[in-house]
Amino acid sequence: MSVLSQHFFERPVLTVAPELLGKHLVREFPDGTTIKLQITEVEAYDGEKDLACHASKGRTARTQTMYESGGIWYVYLVYGMYHMLNMVTGDADYPAAVLIRGAGELNGPGKLTKHLKVDKSLNARASATSTGLWIEESGVVVPEHHIIRTPRIGVDYAGEWAAKPYRFMLAS
DNA sequence: GGAGTGATGACA
């Protein structure tokens, strides 16, 4: 199956996020072993106006990655323990990203990155086979009624933005 | 319900 092109990610985050459901997240280690997981849960973070988005604080050393054009990984550490895996979307200078919260049998963004050995060394790297972490077509077509939309998790501080239905899940 | 953990941003 083909690797999703940078083109795919250079679109509005609310368009890209639901389309990632059902696609394959692929991790390849230096020893050649690969892990391929179907993406089951994502969240969208959309620009400086989105108070739940890190870029609501503006351009900083950390958020710079989100200001790049789509198709690169945004990885950061929360709570001193867990790396979060995000895919940057949209055009350059518009900060937006999709958080991958679940894939395969793994529920929870922290468990996902631990299992796939994803850390900050992948931050700002392209989604590509040369990086060892990428997203590719699965051939699965997800009908719209199999997608569940809910508010995002863990962003209660974001006022009215906490209530936006920016979380997308595959119905089981 | 509450702790662990350390990078990050705000403020001085």
Add this chain to the structure above:
DNA sequence: GTCATCACTCCA
């Protein structure tokens, strides 16, 4: 420099 906060998970 200090301090509070955090896109989480596990254990009670």
